[in-house]
Amino acid sequence: MSTSTYIYIFGESEITIWGLTGRERLQRMLQAHEHALLVDDAEKIPASATALFLNSNFLFDARVLTALLGLDKKIALYNDEGCPAAIRTDGNQAPQLLRNLNNNKSQNYKFVLLTIPRIGLKDLKIDFQQNLKKKDPPYILPVSEANRPLLEQELFSGSYKGVTDLVTKWLWPLPAFWVTHYCVRRGWQPNHVTYLSIVLAILTGLAFWGGFFGIGLLMGWFMTFLDTVDGKLARVTVTSSRLGDVLDHGLDIVHPPLWYLAWGAGLAGTLTPISGLEIMMWLMFLGYVGGRLCEGAFQFWLASFDMFIWQKLDSFNRLITARRNPNLILLTYGWLTDQPDFGLLLVVAWHVISTAILIWRLMIGWQTKQKEGTLRSWLQDIDPARDREIWAVKIFTRAPINLRKSYSVSSH
CATH class of the missing domain: 3.90.550 (Spore Coat Polysaccharide Biosynthesis Protein SpsA; Chain A)
Known part of the structure; x- marks a missing residue:
């Protein structure tokens, strides 16, 4: 006790x-x-x-x-x-x-x-952060008015997962920083943003179902952006609730395959319906569920950490694996090229390919554990400050914050 x-x-x-x-x-x-x-x-x-x-x-x-x-x-x-x-x-x-x-x-x-x-x-013995899939240097930083912008940037950057998809990693951070600031000034809570995300997720699905792919994509991309903002707002303001956590993660799991299904249904009312749509949807669902099961099996049977931080290859794979944002890129490409049917075909194919890769990585992990007895995350063997020349370290970790020596702790 x-x-x-x-x-x-x-x-x-x-x-x-x-x-x-x-x-x-x-x-x-x-x-x-x-x-x-x-x-x-x-x-x-x-x-x-x-x-x-x-x-x-x-x-x-x-x-x-x-x-x-x-x-x-x-x-x-x-x-x-x-x-x-x-x-x-x-x-x-x-x-x-x-x-x-x-x-x-x-x-x-x-x-x-x-x-x-x-x-x-x-x-202090501080290891990598399993929940955020990253390894950043720990810190205790003096607070002063002069270094306040740097500290806010550090907290915001630190709230991001180190290993995530390419859109979340490189496109959203700058606009999300300013929108999160706006939410703080307005006194908005993370759950307020999550509720708006839920509404947009539903409206996006309805737009796809009705064949309004352009407006659906616009709302869908905005929803994915808010999905980034609510998590960052929660972390930088240390605000969390059980309800918000369930809603946020539940929404992330449930809505993507429903969007793709709605897109397929929307195609039936256009000039480019897809033959064999039912088979395609089954392939998409099998790929989606299969990928999630691979991730769960890896962490349940093989290691205590996430599959995507096992080896560097897995972290790079996470940038483009068949999750919502990479698939939205494919759907957007299909719409922009006036080939919404081809966009959906790409999404289905990418689900199948990505899940096949995850199955392969799961098998390799099982074989490695049989030989070596345990698996280690590549993050456990690197130092974010010392190993900056390694490409994966540059991409998936952050260097320690460098406050100017003139900054000093406020003691009054």
């Missing part, structure tokens, strides 16, 4: 990053940790309990917080400029520690902690 860690947040910066002060962001981030108990008075921490002091004048990587909460020893985590970002101690020392902090504000927190070992980020 895990014991509780009492959290005391210090620091007085009111600078907002994506609409949140450092204190507000930490409070939201800590809600994900069941055994983290926030206190507003260090005297309330039991003498024998674990106490974790967090400096709200820093922007924390969520992985750093998780690592700090998982430690079982006293430490003081400093940034490269020698400022303490976090101090893990016990309730017995907490009141004295708070007095030291309060008495040394004018000295930029450079007080002496003789009894607490000093560590840096490199001393």
Whole structure:
């Protein structure tokens, strides 16, 4: 049974990053940790309990917080400029520690902690991020008005999956950044964007069904864009809900094959109906479901990580594999060339080809596990800063953020 860690947040910066002060962001981030108990008075921490002091004048990587909460020893985590970002101690020392902090504000927190070992980020064991399919350098970054734009960009970039399709990776980030900013200014929640996505997904299907392929594609592309925005908005504002998660992921799984089916039905009312449409739709569904089953089987039987981050080849395959956005490119090509029937043929063919590739990768993975006993993600063996010359590292990871040395933590 895990014991509780009492959290005391210090620091007085009111600078907002994506609409949140450092204190507000930490409070939201800590809600994900069941055994983290926030206190507003260090005297309330039991003498024998674990106490974790967090400096709200820093922007924390969520992985750093998780690592700090998982430690079982006293430490003081400093940034490269020698400022303490976090101090893990016990309730017995907490009141004295708070007095030291309060008495040394004018000295930029450079007080002496003789009894607490000093560590840096490199001393924390932080692995690649399975949920976002990436490996980015962890960070603790000082907050100031001067570096606020850089920090907002870092948070936004960090909210993206490292391994995803080519549209999400290269086309959407810039417009999504500004639309996410607009949503924050307006006070819109991620679920508001998700609800609009659901409406657009339905309208897109109806437009395809009616043979209005152009307006359907316009709404479909806008829906896929909003599908990027709602996730980024949720991550940069640390806003999530069980309902929103279910709606977002459920929508992603359900609507693509229904769109293709609606496109096929829409062709029946045009001058270019497809013969053998029923067989084509079955092939599309088999390809779609088969691809998802391959991904699930890989993670269930062969490895603890996603199929697309096993080897570099798999990550490159994810850029173009038969998911919604690459298939929308094929449908758009068909419409632009006045060949909507050919666009659907391309989608069906690409489903079959992509699923065949995934089956092949699943078989190779099974053979590799039989020989080596375990599979390793290529992300586990690289350093995003050290290995920048490797093509896959450049494409699928980000280099550490470089704040100018003149930027300093706000201590007032």
